[in-house]
Each structure stands twice: as C-alpha cells, then as structure tokens.
Amino acid sequence: MTIQIENISKFYGKQKAVDSLHIELNSGELVGFLGPNGAGKSTLMKIITGFLAADEGRVIINGEEVSPDNHRIRQQVGYLPEHNPLYTDLYIKEYLQLTAGMYRLPNKKQQADRVIEMTGLGPEQHKKIGALSKGYRQRVGLAQALIHDPAILILDEPTTGLDPNQLEDIRALIKNISREKTVLFSTHIMQEVEAICNRVIIINKGKLIADNPVENLKSGKLFSAQQVLIEFADSINREKLTASLGISNIEQLSATSLLVQAPSDEDIRPALFRYAVDNKLTILTLNEQQTSLENIFHKLTRN
Numbered sequence: 505m506t507i508q509i510e511n512i513s514k515f516y517g518k519q520k521a522v523d524s525l526h527i528e529l530n531s532g533e534l535v536g537f538l539g540p541n542g543a544g545k546s547t548l549m550k551i552i553t554g555f556l557a558a559d560e561g562r563v564i565i566n567g568e569e570v571s572p573d574n575h576r577i578r579q580q581v582g583y584l585p586e587h588n589p590l591y592t593d594l595y596i597k598e599y600l601q602l603t604a605g606m607y608r609l610p611n612k613k614q615q616a617d618r619v620i621e622m623t624g625l626g627p628e629q630h631k632k633i634g635a636l637s638k639g640y641r642q643r644v645g646l647a648q649a650l651i652h653d654p655a656i657l658i659l660d661e662p663t664t665g666l667d668p669n670q671l672e673d674i675r676a677l678i679k680n681i682s683r684e685k686t687v688l689f690s691t692h693i694m695q696e697v698e699a700i701c702n703r704v705i706i707i708n709k710g711k712l713i714a715d716n717p718v719e720n721l722k723s724g725k726l727f728s729a730q731q732v733l734i735e736f737a738d739s740i741n742r743e744k745l746t747a748s749l750g751i752s753n754i755e756q757l758s759a760t761s762l763l764v765q766a767p768s769d770e771d772i773r774p775a776l777f778r779y780a781v782d783n784k785l786t787i788l789t790l791n792e793q794q795t796s797l798e799n800i801f802h803k804l805t806r807n
C-alpha cells in the first residue's frame with residue numbers, strides 16, 4: 505500500500521516544524537527515518553497517522569486523503585507513538601483485547617493471542633502493563649500497532665531504550681513484518697538503519713535532506729566522491745602524486761599512506777595503480793572506503 509506525502513507543512517506558532525515535505529512510500533519498503541532532535545519526525549508521523557492535521561498539503565493512503573476523522577484509513581495504519589502511552593493498570597491481554605474492540609475486530613481474543621505470539625509477549629502475558637520492563641512495554645506498543653493487521657506501520661522510535669538482546673529481537677520482528685507491509689520507523693541509531701532498512705530518509709529542521717536506498721548512502725554515492733585509502737611500502741611524496749593525478753584532495757595519513765578523494769564520480773583506483781607502476785612503487789593497500797551513515801548524517805545535518 506502506498507503513502508503519498510504531498511507538500512506537507514506544519515506550524516507550531518511561528519515555527520515551521522515540517523516544511524513542504526514530499527515523500528512517497530511503497531509496499532514492502534522498510535524505511536528508516538532519521539533526523540536530529542526536533543527535526544520534525546514525530547510531527548510528520550502524527551500527520552501520516554491522522555492524529556494531527558497538517559497546515560498545508562495532504563497525505564494520501566491508498567487513494568484516500570488522511571484526516572483525523574477518516575476512520576477507514578485508520579484501519580489500514582498501525583501506529584506506535586513516541587512515548588508509547590499505555591494503560592498501566594490493565595493486563596496485557598485485556599489491553600490488547602480492548603484495542604481490538606476499538607477497531608471493531610470480530611475475534612478479539614484470537615487477535616490478541618496472535619500479536620502476543622508475534623511480539624514474544626507470551627512469557628509476560630499474565631502481568632499488568634505497569635509491571636513490565638521497558639522492552640516488554642515496547643513490545644506491547646508494537647502488539648497494539650499490529651492488532652488489526654494493518655498494511656502500513658508507523659513506528660516512532662520503537663527501539664529506544666532497549667537492551668542489546670531486546671534490540672535484536674525487535675529489529676528482527678520489524679524486518680519480518682515489513683515483508684508484507686509498508687513500514688516507516690524513526691530512530692537515532694544509524695546502524696539500525698544500515699542493518700535492516702532498504703531506504704533511508706533524513707530530515708533536518710522540517711526539510712527533506714536525503715532520500716536514498718541505504719546502499720547508495722553507504723557507498724558514498726550520495727556525494728559522488730569516492731575515497732580511497734592507499735598505502736605504499738615506502739614513503740610517498742604527496743605533492744608529486746597530487747600533481748601527477750590532478751587530484752587536490754589528498755590527505756597524508758602517514759609517511760607511507762594517503763587518503764585520496766576522487767574529484768568526480770569516476771573510480772580513481774586504476775589511476776593510482778598506474779601511478780605506482782610508472783614510479784616503481786609497491787602498493788600494500790588500495791581500499792575503497794565505505795562512508796559510515798554517521799558521517800553522512802553529520803555532513804547533512806550540521807549546518
């Protein structure tokens with residue numbers, strides 16, 4: 505199922521929290537949603553789920569416009585809000601059956617059991633929500649988002665505050681779910697996006713600053729500047745190499761090693777190799793550097 509976010513803007517007073525965003529999300533996509541604190545991620549998610557009205561633009565899901573009173577659309581969307589508000593006085597089963605009731609599902613008990621199984625809540629299911637640890641509360645939040653088997657899942661920081669084991673479980677669960685659904689989830693953990701997503705969207709100050717396949721980001725294609733680490737057996741003269749290759753962006757890392765940044769999107773390794781052969785130099789390392797998502801994130805959001 506597709507989500508079309510068309511020119512969405514949202515103001516809080518004079519502040520433009522979301523600024524003319526255009527994004528289209530498709531079935532089977534698992535999209536990591538990144539941005540510094542206050543970038544507007546939660547605001548956009550509330551608008552997509554119909555909890556908040558936009559000031560400009562519209563969100564179309566399956567051909568229909570989202571609005572706070574369009575309940576047909578809400579049937580298609582599962583939402584885990586940022587602070588995961590839950591009824592702490594209820595037992596897990598009670599709460600999930602209540603949620604199933606709100607969606608008017610016919611077989612509330614079976615649906616609750618299904619999502620309890622899916623989210624690994626089985627061992628804790630006799631407890632009240634208030635007695636659960638953070639990770640298990642997060643699972644309850646996911647379970648309520650999944651109770652009506654929605655085609656779209658909007659998860660606002662589903663993995664915040666989880667221990668490494670819980671993290672792994674929840675990530676695997678999200679990845680698994682995403683096979684048949686459209687999933688947008690926000691996070692501050694870049695490795696998470698790298699590990700499970702096929703697409704990454706980055707916003708800053710309400711504006712879209714990157715929307716790419718994760719592969720593109722990692723290989724640095726976004727900046728079309730390949731970086732190559734080269735190490736020679738003997739010391740190397742940076743100026744001579746610079747002049748010979750016509751590349752100005754070469755950083756000397758040690759007497760024998762350099763970090764070379766390509767001036768365009770062509771592969772500079774053959775030229776480096778030819779330079780070594782022509783000058784009778786022995787190359788020990790010739791390595792294309794992967795740009796980490798963290799670096800990209802800093803570059804994109806720090807100014």
Ligand SMILES: Nc1ncnc2c1ncn2[C@@H]1O[C@H](COP(=O)(O)OP(=O)(O)OP(=O)(O)O)[C@@H](O)[C@H]1O
Pocket residue numbers: 516521539540541542543544545546547548
């Ligand atoms: N109810 C509100 N009233 C006034 N300003 C708000 C309100 N909600 C959010 N904002 C402001 O809008 C901006 C975007 O907030 P939002 O919560 O969407 O950011 P975020 O990307 O989710 O940040 P975080 O990573 O910290 O969760 C922030 O500057 C925030 O202070």
Ligand SMILES: [Mg+2]
Pocket residue numbers: 545546547586660
């Ligand atoms: Mg937020």
